[in-house]
Amino acid sequence: MHDSLTDIALLSFKRSIPFLSTLFFVLVDYVPFHIPLAHYLSPDLACCCVYFWVLYRLDLFGIFSVALLGMICDALSGAPFGMNIFVLTLVYLLTITYGRYVNTKPFIISWIGFALVLLAAFCMKWLLVLIYEHTLLSFWHVLISYIVTVLVYPMLARINIFIQNRYLSNEELFDE
């Protein structure tokens, strides 16, 4: 039962926190830090967040959020438009399909699950670029980016867990 318009707005805002936090991380991912080899060392934070929120709060992170995020990533990265939508949707699909095997397990299991999902996502990206651009991307650069993303995941998951526990643990946020 919602008392006022403010409560409804606050609730809507809280429900969009996963998307907004993910958007924040995606935007941070595209901020130039002038670090050597930044292109190759930059982790795919969108994949990390999509995996996390779909795994733990599917009710707050639907397919449309994923598609919108993919579109934003495409626009920002200059990648072929539609590529990130496709890849993030694949992450979404894999996570909701196989998520139940890792959802209630220790963190290390979900981390391994993420590594496998990310592997599929990177392979798909690599394949799409190959088809789209007729160019074989450097295997080593893709591998480095993959490893960095896998290594960054625990830290990002930690932040997302904090957000979940701090702002999203209220019962009224859960779908009935």
Place this chain on the structure above:
Amino acid sequence: MVKRRRVLFIQLSQFRVFVRKLAVTIIFFAALLLLVLSKADSAHVNKAEDFVSRMLYPVIRVLQIPADGIYFCYDSIRDIVKVYHDNKALKQELFQFNRLKKKHQALKIENDVLSQMLHYTPPPEASYVTAKVIAGQGDSFAHSIVAYVPETVHIKKGSVVMNQETVIGRVESIHGEYVRILLVSDINSKIPVFNKRTRGRGILSGNNSSKLSLLFMGSDADVVVGDRIVTSGIGGIFPSDLEIGYVSQISQGEIEVQPIIPIESIEYVEIVDYGLTDTLLRDNN
């Protein structure tokens, strides 16, 4: 009533799963369609991309402010580290420079003392004229050549004549545009010289042959074959340390010197005025 609600809930859940699956499928195909349209350079796709970018780039610009701050800190730390290393290297360099400076000062003092002892006068700035050899007169009686110099060029009697930085003679007489050069191999040529290695003095005398004689070196002089012979500057005609030849043979106290430049092969000469000839002419007068 409860049963009906449960059935409705199950039906709703199934519907939601169906919608989700349908949405996923639609989005997959939409993404593929976007990729194809993007490849075809569709104006609509470009517009959509442009719209999203225009919306988000200002946000990134705002986010860039703290990022720039972080980079500034990183850059500053890197600069400080660089300054530290540079400072270390410069200190070492300065230490070496100080050592060299002290050495240089000691050498300068030594040089001043020796210059005073030798009555050394630094040579004035030299002026150069290149002239073509138009006549050679080399026989048993005289070794001289004639070079052409335009009248507009002022040549002084006694000027040093060189070729490839080696002394070959001096200006003996000037006849309008023609200059006669007395070669070092001429019997009248007597040049005060040093042994470059030992600084032992002597007189290099021509003898109208291709070889020169080194005289007045002393019986116990340290001279070996190959020693370079240079002008000593004594006498005031030639400046010091101009190369002439090298010792080619030593036999029975006679030292033969081979000119570095074979006289017969000279085509062009360089007439150098060191300003010393003025003194010579004044003394002669």
